Amino acid sequence: MTEAVPRHRKRIATATTLTAVAAFVSAGVALAAPSNADSGSTTLTGTTPGYATPSADLGQAAAAAQVTVRVYLAGQDAAGLDAYAQSVSDPNSANYKHFLSTTEFRNRFGATQAQVDAVTKWLNGAGLKVTNVAQHWVDVTGTVDAAQKAFGTKLHNFATPDGALRSNSTDVKIPAGVSAAVLGVAGLAQSKQHAVTNHQKNDTSARGPVQNNDPSCSDYYGQKKAPATAPAVPAGYTTPATLAQCSMVPSELRDAYGVSKTGLTGKGARIAIVNWYGSSTMEADANQYAVNHGDKPFAAGQYSEVSDPSQWTNKDLCGFGDFGEESLDVEMAHAFAPDAKVITVAANSCFDSDLVAAEANIVDNHLADIVSNSWGEIMYSTLGDIDPASMAAYDQIFKQGAVEGIAFDFSSGDCMNQDTLSTQTGLNCDSTASRAQVQWPTSSAWVTSVGGTALGLDKHGYSFEAPMADTRSGRTAPGAASWTPEGSTFGAGGGVSETIAQPWYQTWTVPRSLSTTLMDGTKTKQPKRTVPDISLNGDLYFSSTLVGSTDAATGVYSEGGFGGTSVSAPSWAGILADAQQAQWGIPVGFANPAIYARSWLTNDVVQNPRQIATSPTHSVIFEYPATSPVAGLFRLVSYGADEGLPASRGYDLATGVGSPTASFIRSFGFGH
Template identity: 35%
Template structure:
């Protein structure tokens, strides 16, 4: 996963508080042109410049238009999600939202006409008129937007960016941003710990503590230290996860997500996902998908590059499989839509916009993000607009909180800076953090701790088995936003030491809630993988990341929607109101359950080349600025679901 820098956060904070826009500023001395403030990426600094961009290189980009009266749209979305307001639960239809808040057709026509006059080819405009998509060359873009373009070196990649702020004709007064000319969106990552090819090595346990260092020998006779004593689970599945969150009986009784549609957004598509899902379900006590219960879609009108992908080399097909199987585990009766963007760059936002504007789902779970808020403000604002439309029209949006802890490090301007993930830091989403979970032989929760992993290798030079000093490996993303003011639902809940971390103004904190994400105690998933001998084989293996946490929680929230009999829009007001019924994750069980021993194949799929042994220590927050504590914390939020009490309390909000 990419750990990207977040320079210029202070400038972003001034430009993008919750109700502000990153819109246009008439700072240009030329009366005919308006500068788009913040349109030059923070990472495009002279020290990182490699060379000028090729003039003939192709660019595809979107001219983003702001909502008409964006503050009113935000107020409506917030009121509809809250109880006790005049519009509580009165969600708009897509047509009603467009009528009130979408950019006007005349504004779209003006942008389209100007783009064509500059030699660009106009590709598409979505029904909500949020953007105008166009294509051309770097040379055309430099001339039209009055800038130049260079290639910059960023986190091992060579990315294009404009060297100065973009400018547009002053007559295009509703232009909010231009996305895609710079390649900030290439820094997106999926929030899963996903190997290319992987099988669980033995020993691993069916449930917590089944196999221990004391009762089970290693396959090659390697002696291990006595602590931690438990071998990692092979991966929890089916009723194990339903039972751990106290929902197995509820699901068996028919509150299983029926009548609710959950959408998953990722990039590309897996050609075997449905067959894998059905095989996995049959093996793990879940119902197989019924006709019409699952479908894959790609948004119309999106410029496809590459042309017709089936599998992405980076493993996005595995991400899709994980997300779909996680939703189905917790909501086996729900319909699932997989929306696959044709690339893992700018068209992921187009895919999200399509889902929202067509209102194809009641709940959307997203297992991707940026390890920073230091993105061009216009990019952040245009995405935030989509999230506001989702909330106003009754769609509950979940995002994984990231897998890099507090994301400190990697910022060329400020190596000590910490930041939550974007879009998890948006106040219009439910950010889902990760936990480490112990499940008993009877499918109940034994413990749940904050997911921050310390990794120790076996010290083979010691005379007795010893683990090396642990180092941070990965963990639940969280922290305090530098962009967004504290939303109402966090007031009186998030302690001041978190919300006022960067000053006297309380700010948005991440995450909101949590569920299992630790790969050491993760979920068993089933996927057709291509092995080194060229064969394609279905196999099951343990996986984690907050891209597990988010779809699991979204599945559980589908039970809430079914039980309540209505949509929720932004879920956070209801979730925070019901926080007394959540499982408060603390450090209380850490002394008893300090971690687990993980056994892995050296080559990832069999023991022919040997084994590796590591200790994975739970809640290892050494050096992090985020910590688990009672009540709200910036690793696990308000906690994880606590069975029927949680279900009844959340479903009863606005009841």
């Protein structure tokens, strides 16, 4: 938990604080082992945020100021949890799919009452007040003076680019007697890092519920040449210039990925969507969207929400009122699995403390079989690196999900390799990224990282895919002699983790040359986690996806083209629901071992699909439709070159193993 002081990209509004060594070893995060600062305490190494430097020190925080802290609980038998989570997910294990109930998990791996009692006694003894005891953590409040006593450090104020922030000035210390019960401590350091969604909306009004015969776009790739009024494309771009495809609708997407051929609808599966806040018109919007495109609306009881608006905080920072992400996630999940139940679990803010609570609610009460998340955060910021406490807390929940047969997926991000070019020219990218990197939690070894592609259709459906990446010109008037410069870049996230070890399931498929080369070119002896794992359409201009929602301010429902790996992640959740139906309703559970075992059944996405290999720079013309305020203007959009993440045969850092097919989905019904 944290004070209501914003942070930056998907973290909890907590701080950089800590964790017990066992948790970090299992998460693959390389931290120094805790050391005994004296005979009675254990130091949680690496828990001082990067901004807390002597040169930035503004002095002691007021002793009476209030602090809110969350102490995450390690539970019992962390090593056993790691082992069982792997064995229950590995097709080659005797424990494969021997999932535990929530009660069985709690009894075997959860925090014991003795651990909880020891932690609360320690905190109370330091003068802190326990405000909440949950299965995974203990929340406390109190004065700066009490917090300093409890955690063996001084709290100072520090000058940062985000203003003065309070933080522990040295690494946290905890009593040695409770160290085995503590996973991490969050909240001592203030931060303005918070979660962000991985979606973008193209800057036009709706293509309209009816796609066919729209003169400003093509029903499939290459159908319509750009009008004579469009400026000529430069040498080396795709010629003849063609109009971008109309925003895609559910039936086109189901056909493209083979779902329609399978006849599967996700019946019997439950999909949870995790975002923050929630739209009061979500179910009505999803139903309207489905009916507009020839699909069934939700049946009574098929859609539900877990939400408490009275607890929502940080609305200005987190973008309250923009419900495009929720609409996108719910509608895509329903599109790919129209008979699956869908539940929106609304976090109270975009901070990690609230997002962790939302994820924990799902596993502690087994609310779903599949959990889709279209958000993430950078790991290395100019303001300090990611909070190891939140990483450990997330991973503990993801492993609990694996043990209970619950799959988690996360979008891989929309800022390519997150380097300086990406953050300066990208859409909705984090300008504080200190270097090329992968996002979190998508890079956790215990989730499916879902990347994006640009999907090309033909008259019969699927034609080709390229990596998801758009570079666009500025809006350009008809008849212009040249294109207006702009250069905004948007592409699917991917890459190699600096700290997380390669999980066992990637050893089967990921080339060692990729997994041992960090994103700055440094070679490592031990392979690392690479992302994404699998990909689906998410392009913004070449193959955007139509999404419907009601504007919170006007109350008007409309549809428009969206892109991003936020499209890809809920689409994958729907396909996983179909796979669950294929295997007679048995949950897939943690899906990555199954994905890599079936990599030969996917569409292998490469840099230059043979259908368009003659063009050095793949491009289309985006024309603003008659319904747009800038109707008649054009953009030149190049696609398929995901900066820093080239696609190739087999596994690659742009699209993972590729995209699913009918054979891939059907294969889940074999051998069960």
